[in-house]
Amino acid sequence: MKRFSLSIDGPVQRTLGVMGDLIVLNMLWLLCSLPLVTIGAATTALYTVTLDMAEGKGDKHYRQFLQAFLANLGRGSVLGVLLAGLGAFLMWDYWCVRTVLHDNVFFLLMVSLVTLLYAITTLYTFPQAARFDDSVGHYLKNALFLGLAHMKGSLAMLAVLVVLVVLGVVSPHIMMMMAFLGVLFGFSGLAYLSSDYFVHLFAQYQK
Numbered sequence: 001m002k003r004f005s006l007s008i009d010g011p012v013q014r015t016l017g018v019m020g021d022l023i024v025l026n027m028l029w030l031l032c033s034l035p036l037v038t039i040g041a042a043t044t045a046l047y048t049v050t051l052d053m054a055e056g057k058g059d060k061h062y063r064q065f066l067q068a069f070l071a072n073l074g075r076g077s078v079l080g081v082l083l084a085g086l087g088a089f090l091m092w093d094y095w096c097v098r099t100v101l102h103d104n105v106f107f108l109l110m111v112s113l114v115t116l117l118y119a120i121t122t123l124y125t126f127p128q129a130a131r132f133d134d135s136v137g138h139y140l141k142n143a144l145f146l147g148l149a150h151m152k153g154s155l156a157m158l159a160v161l162v163v164l165v166v167l168g169v170v171s172p173h174i175m176m177m178m179a180f181l182g183v184l185f186g187f188s189g190l191a192y193l194s195s196d197y198f199v200h201l202f203a204q205y206q207k
Contacts, residue, residue, distance in 0.1 A: 018053070018192075019185065021061050025049060026188040028065050038073065040080020040126065045069035046191050047130035047198075054195035068130070076129060078136055083122050090115050120147030120154045127198040146201065153197055160190075 025046060032042035045068035052058035069076075090111065097107045124143035128134075134142070147154045168175040178186070 022185040022188040022192055024062050025065055026185045028062060029187050032069050037081055038077050041069055041073045041076030043126040044072040044076035044129045046188060047127045050192045050195040051130055051199055053192060054199045079125055079129060079139060086118055090118060119158060123147060123157055131202050150201060157194055
């Protein structure tokens with residue numbers, strides 16, 4: 001009679017292992033983002049781990065996250081504060097166009113275009129900071145270049161985020177479920193899902 005053997009290297013076990021890692025990473029990301037000004041450093045650290053996970057590298061991901069968070073505390077936080085400031089400025093611009101300029105079509109289109117460029121830049125900034133050593137200015141410039149040069153990938157990632165936001169706005173029940181999943185592994189899950197794309201993209205530019 002054959003003996004039952006449950007391999008820890010099976011697909012189910014690997015999937016459960018990844019989910020467990022993502023839950024831990026999500027908790028660490030939320031905790032390290034609580035001061036708000038450190039969201040950039042926490043996001044850079046998150047991508048440092050998920051990029052390695054996408055390549056099948058790394059072990060003890062919680063320790064890797066904390067090390068990356070401390071290493072990027074200055075630079076990552078500056079990136080986060082700059083992008084948050086730009087986002088707040090764009091929200092103020094949008095409010096001015098809606099209220100002061102009474103929905104002027106030209107200025108509404110201009111703000112929408114700049115907002116799209118801002119969103120694309122934000123998508124690529126932190127994965128890039130997690131993989132390459134560069135200055136804050138170069139991160140932002142290269143992020144915009146990469147986003148525009150690979151527009152299909154950029155629009156696909158933005159579409160996923162837009163769909164999630166729309167679903168949350170349309171249904172309070174979906175919003176509650178998304179909030180629960182977001183606390184559980186939502187942010188780390190999104191980073192992990194996009195990391196395979198970034199790994200293949202960055203391989204084209206690594207020297």
